Amino acid sequence: MIVGIIVLVAFSCSPLKKLPGLESQADVAIKQSNYEQAYVHLKQYLDISESGNVKPKESFYLKMAVVCSQLNKVVEASGYYENLLNKGGNERLILDYTSLLAKNNELEKELEVWSRFQSKLDDKNLQAQAFNRQVVLLNQFQKYEEVDSLWSGQTEDVNISPEAYFSYVQAADQLGKSKNALKACNTLLKLKPDHLEAFKWKAKFLYENAEKRYQAEMAKYNKNKNATTYAYLRRDLKKISADFRESRDLFLKLRKMNPEDKSYVKYLKNIYLRLDMKNEAAKMDKLLK
8 A cells, every 4th residue: 555655656746747748738739730839848758758768659759750840850750750661651651751851852862762662552642653753853863774664664554744754755865765755755745735845855856856867868868979869868858857847846836935045946947947948047047146
């Protein structure tokens, strides 16, 4: 009886009795979006718990992760998220953690987290987000082979974002896979006809491809000028002109979108010269002066 009374008195005098109240105060502060105050209460809770050898529940660490995230305490929040995820975690944790990392430009870490947990995702939307962000980030880090590998292994039901589509276009272009890049760009423009960067890429790609073929055919003809090679030249230039015309149409649309960008005018001038449209080329030349 005396021992029980001593224990009761000891607990009543112990700082541990403050824990329920501190957690309740933190919950109220979180509901009110007063994360600074919530952080103070939770830190007090943690300090008292550690000094009293009391291990907080996982729900406490989740609150700490959320509050630290809201306060942009990235390192501290990352520690809580990592511990929770290592114990199993859930998809919501992964989304919250990667969002925190993206918001604070911790992109290498974000990429690593998506890669580590992608196989554990069941939600289709989250699977798509993991795929899209990895494609974008790998391309941003110039890991083009990894972009290509990830893209090749995608499932048909993945909802690919415009940003991921264009990232793949850039990566495939860098790898010399121009057909794959053009196919992805065409798909992107069907999904998002006003995608400016895709417009630019396709217009320049068609122009540069046509110009290379034009130069190659002219060089071939100049080595052996005769009626037969001239006939072949005319035939091949007709095919090349189709790409020049498609490129021209795209550059005209780009010029309407951004009349101040004179780089489009330079391309149009060269295209008109290749199409033997001298008057139009002269107009473009005046705009450049």
